[in-house]
Amino acid sequence: xxxxxxxxxxxxxxxxxxxxxxxxxxxxxxxxxxxxxxxxxxxxxxxxxxxxxxxxxxxxxxxxxxxxxxxxxxxxxxxxxxxxxxxxxxxxxxxxxxxxxxxxxxxxxxxxxxxxxxxxxxxxxxxxxxxxxxxxxxxxxxxxxxxxxxxxxxxxxxxxxxxxxxxxxxxxxxxxxxxxxxxxxxxxxxxxxxxxxxxxxxxxxxxxxxxxxxxxxxx
Amino acid sequence: xxxxxxxxxxxxxxxxxxxxxxxxxxxxxxxxxxxxxxxxxxxxxxxxxxxxxxxxxxxxxxxxxxxxxxxxxxxxxxxxxxxxxxxxxxxxxxxxxxxxxxxxxxxxxxxxxxxxxxxxxxxxxxxxxxxxxxxxxxxxxxxxxxxxxxxxxxxxxxxxxxxxxxxxxxxxxxxxxxxxxxxxxxxxxxxxxxxxxxxxxxxxxxxxxxxxx
Numbered sequence: 001x002x003x004x005x006x007x008x009x010x011x012x013x014x015x016x017x018x019x020x021x022x023x024x025x026x027x028x029x030x031x032x033x034x035x036x037x038x039x040x041x042x043x044x045x046x047x048x049x050x051x052x053x054x055x056x057x058x059x060x061x062x063x064x065x066x067x068x069x070x071x072x073x074x075x076x077x078x079x080x081x082x083x084x085x086x087x088x089x090x091x092x093x094x095x096x097x098x099x100x101x102x103x104x105x106x107x108x109x110x111x112x113x114x115x116x117x118x119x120x121x122x123x124x125x126x127x128x129x130x131x132x133x134x135x136x137x138x139x140x141x142x143x144x145x146x147x148x149x150x151x152x153x154x155x156x157x158x159x160x161x162x163x164x165x166x167x168x169x170x171x172x173x174x175x176x177x178x179x180x181x182x183x184x185x186x187x188x189x190x191x192x193x194x195x196x197x198x199x200x201x202x203x204x205x206x207x208x209x210x211x212x213x214x215x216x217x218x219x
Numbered sequence: 220x221x222x223x224x225x226x227x228x229x230x231x232x233x234x235x236x237x238x239x240x241x242x243x244x245x246x247x248x249x250x251x252x253x254x255x256x257x258x259x260x261x262x263x264x265x266x267x268x269x270x271x272x273x274x275x276x277x278x279x280x281x282x283x284x285x286x287x288x289x290x291x292x293x294x295x296x297x298x299x300x301x302x303x304x305x306x307x308x309x310x311x312x313x314x315x316x317x318x319x320x321x322x323x324x325x326x327x328x329x330x331x332x333x334x335x336x337x338x339x340x341x342x343x344x345x346x347x348x349x350x351x352x353x354x355x356x357x358x359x360x361x362x363x364x365x366x367x368x369x370x371x372x373x374x375x376x377x378x379x380x381x382x383x384x385x386x387x388x389x390x391x392x393x394x395x396x397x398x399x400x401x402x403x404x405x406x407x408x409x410x411x412x413x414x415x416x417x418x419x420x421x422x423x424x425x426x427x428x429x430x431x432x
Contacts, residue, residue, distance in 0.1 A: 008227050009240040021240065030239035043242075045251035045266060050242050056254055058274030121277045121313070123429065141422075149285045149311060152351055153422040161357060165413075166378035167423035168351035168388045174280035174427040175311055218429065219272040 027052075061098040065089045065112050066212030074203035077106035077113070081193045086113050086184040087128055087140050090208035098217050104182070114145075114184040119177050121218045124151055126171035126185060129210035135159045136192025142173060143186040150175050150183055163189055174218070185213060275429055278346065279320060279339050280313040281305050282425035283418065291355060291415030293329040300327045301352070301363060301404035304421055306334040317342045318428070321401070329415055336426075338403035343396055345432040348373070350390040350404050353423040354413035356380050362408035365392035367400045375407060388423070393431070402428070 005012070008019045009028060027034030031049040042055045066089045076088040088111045096103055100118035105111060130138050137157030142150040151173030155163050171185075196202040224231070227238040242248065246257060246264040258267040287309035295301075302323045304310055314320050319340035322333040354361045359380040365373035373392030394402065404426070416424055 005236060006225050006232055007237045010237055024240070026242075029242050029245075031241045031243075042256045044254055044256045044269075047253045050251075050257070056256070056269040056271055058271045060273055060275075123275065123277070123427070143285075147285060149282075152282045152425045154351075155423065161379075161381050164353055164420050164423050165357055165359065165380035166352065166354040166361070166388060167420065168353065168425075170351070170387075170389055172349055172351050172389070172425060172427060173282070174277055174313060174429070176277070176313055216275060217273060218275040218277045 061101075061217040062095065063098055063101060063103065063115060063213070063215040064095040065091045065103065065115070066208075067091055067093075068209050068212075070205035071110070071208045072200065072203040072205060073197040073207045074200040075109050076111035076207075077109060078111075078198060080198060081130060081138070081187060081190060081195055083187055083190055085187050087130075087187050087207070087211065088113050089185065089211050089213055098215070100180070114182050115213075115215070116180060116182045117177060117215070118180050121174070121176045123216045123218050124171065124173040124175075124214065126151070126154075126213045127169075127211065128154075128171075128185065129156050129206065131194040131197065131204060131206050132157060132192050133194045133196075134192040137163050137189070138187060138191075138193050139163055139167075139189040140185055140187050141171060142183050143188075144181045144183045146181075150181075153188055155189070157191070159191060162191070185211075275431065276315075277313050278315045278341065278430050279318045279426065279428040281310050281320065281336060283309055283421050284311050287418050287421070289334075289418050289421075291417045293415050294412040295329060295361065295406050295409065295414075296412065297406055297408060299329060299406045300337040301350075301406065302328050302332070302335040302337055302415060303424055303426055304334065304416075304418075305336040309334075327403075338401045339426070339428060340399060340401050341396065341428065342399050344430050345393065345395040346402075347429045347431055348390075348392045348394060348402060349425075349427040349429075351423055351425045352376055352378050352388040352390060352404070353416060353420045354378055354380050355416045355420050356411065356413050359411045359413040360409055361406055361413045363390065363404050363406050365390055365394070365402060366405045367394055367396065367402045369400075371405075377408070380413070395432075 104114045137160040139155040141153040154171045251266045321338045323335040323337040362377040372394045
C-alpha cells in the first residue's frame with residue numbers, strides 16, 4: 001500500500017516530514033502574481049487576486065466654476081444683488097470631478113446658482129466682485145440651505161473697512177459635512193452695489209469675468 | 220486504521236495532494252475590493268484603501284459660525300500670537316486626532332482664555348498653512364506672518380483697518396518639520412494696536428492647516 005504525498009504550495013516535505021515555506025517568495029503564494037517588481041511598487045487587489053503595481057495615485061476631486069468668460073449678469077436669472085441673494089457664477093464649461101456632487105444652474109444659462117456636495121471634507125477658495133454706483137462694498141460667503149456658514153466672509157469694495165476692519169478679500173474655507181448639503185455663494189452685506197446689472201440694457205460682464213469658486217475634496 | 224486529514228490554515232489538499240497557501244494566511248484580510256493595497260495598521264498587515272487618498276489631508280480649521288456672538292477686550296502688542304475664537308458653540312472647527320489647538324495664554328498673547336486659540340501643535344510632515352487676517356479698529360493696523368518654533372515660514376501681510384485695499388490679508392505658508400512643532404500667527408509690527416477681534420470682524424478671520432505629505 002502506498003500513501004499519497006502531501007505538498008504545501010508545491011513544497012515537498014523533507015526527510016523528517018516537515019514542509020518548510022521559508023523558500024517561498026510572496027509571489028509564490030496561491031493568489032499573488034508578482035511580475036518584475038520595481039522600487040516603491042505596492043501589492044494591490046485587482047479584482048481576482050493580488051498583483052504588484054505602482055502605488056495608486058492620489059485622487060483629486062474638485063469643482064471649478066468661473067474662468068473669466070463674458071456674459072451679462074442679466075442672463076443669470078437673478079432679480080437683485082441684495083443681502084440674502086446668491087451671487088451667481090458664470091461658466092460655459094465648469095469642472096466637477098467630485099463623485100456625487102452636482103452643479104445647479106439657472107435654466108440653461110451657464111449661470112450657476114448653487115452646488116450640492118455629498119458628505120466629506122472640503123477646501124474652498126473663492127473670489128468675487130461687482131460694480132458699484134458709489135463708494136461701497138459687497139460681502140459674501142458660502143452658506144448652505146439651512147443658513148449655516150461654510151466659509152469665512154470676504155468683502156471687496158473701496159469702502160470695505162466700513163463693514164469689516166482689514167478683512168479678507170478672498171473666501172477660504174475648510175469644512176466637514178456629515179451629510180449632503182446644497183450651498184451657495186451668498187451676498188451677506190452690500191452698500192452701493194450697482195443694481196442695474198439685472199437690467200438688460202445696462203447689464204455688464206463684470207461679475208462673470210471676476211468671480212470664481214474652487215472646491216476640492218480632502219481627506 | 221484511520222488517517223488524520225492534513226490541512227494548512229484550514230485549506231485541504233487538492234486533487235493533486237497540494238495544499239495552496241493564500242496571502243490571507245499572512246495578513247488579516249477582509250473582503251478585498253479593486254485597487255486596495257496591503258498596509259500595516261499598527262498591529263497587523265491588512266488590505267486597505269490606498270493611503271495616498273487625495274494627497275490633501277485636513278488637519279485643522281477654525282472660523283466662526285452663524286450663531287457666534289462675543290466681544291473682545293485688550294489690545295495686541297508686537298510679538299503677541301494672534302488669538303482666534305475656538306469655542307465649540309461658536310465655531311466651525313476641524314481638529315484631527317494628532318493635532319492640538321492650544322488655548323490662549325497671557326504668556327504669549329493678550330490674555331489667557333480657553334475660548335480662544337493662540338497656536339496649533341502639529342506632528343512631523345509638510346503642511347500648507349492658511350490664515351485670513353482681520354483686525355479690530357478702524358484706525359488700527361497689524362503686520363503679521365506664520366511662525367513655528369524655528370521662526371517665520373510665510374510672507375508678511377500688513378492690514379490696515381481704515382483701508383483694506385492697501386494690503387491683502389491672506390497669509391500662506393508651507394512648512395516641513397521632521398518632528399512635532401507649534402505654529403502660530405505672530406504680530407510683527409503695528410502703528411496703532413488692534414483690539415481683540417469681536418464677532419463682527421471675526422467673520423473674516425480664519426486658520427486652515429492641511430497636510431500635504
